[in-house]
Amino acid sequence: MPELTEILSRKDIETNISGIALRISEDYKQGNLILVAALKGAFMFVADLARSLSIPSQIGFVGVSSYGAGTESSGTITVTKKLDVDIEGKDVLIVEDIVDTGLSLRFIIDYLAEFKPRTLKTCSLIDKRERREVDVVVDYACHEVSEGFLVGYGLDHNENYRHLPAIYHLKL
Ligand code: IMP
Ligand code: MG
DSSP states (O other): EEEEEEEHHHHHHHHHHHHHHHHHHTTTTTTTTTEEETTTHHHHHHHHHHHHOOOHHHHHHEEEEEOOOOOOOOOOOOOEOOOOOOTTEEEEEEEEEEEEEEHHHHHHHHHHTOOOSSSEEEEEEEEGGGOOOOOOOSEEEEEEEOOOOBBBBBBOBBBTTTSSSSSEEEOO
């Protein structure tokens, strides 16, 4: 039986989102912010983040996929849904669920850069630093964890557990 251990409660998540939302609202108060969320994992996070900001934002989505079934990145990343907003000349903040090896984020940065945004920064619900393989900077990280496979609050394992309001460590 898979075992779930809560590591971040709904309240923890809310508190940390409020923290980065303050910073983002301050940093982008002059600009025209577009949040580009990576599907599917960031859907819940971007909804809460956008509502926590004290500045207006537009919201777009991009779909990338790196995981097959399982807990290890396949290393091959593909666009599963093209960017759906015009970001040329705009201030773009990529919203990710979790940055692990960094390969997905690197891929998204390179993909979005082709659309010529004015600025391009990164935000992630979870920054899992220990397994980083490529040099990417997470400008705004909500939580940092060292290891383990996490589910809930958008994060999945084989498409399960995304609906959970808190974040759990999954032991298979
Ligand atoms: P990376 O390319 O190795 O950085 O992996 C990033 C993507 O893999 C994330 O956007 C997630 O979709 C998925 N991922 C990485 N670690 C986890 C995890 O602990 N739980 C669920 N999904 C994960
Ligand atoms: Mg995923």
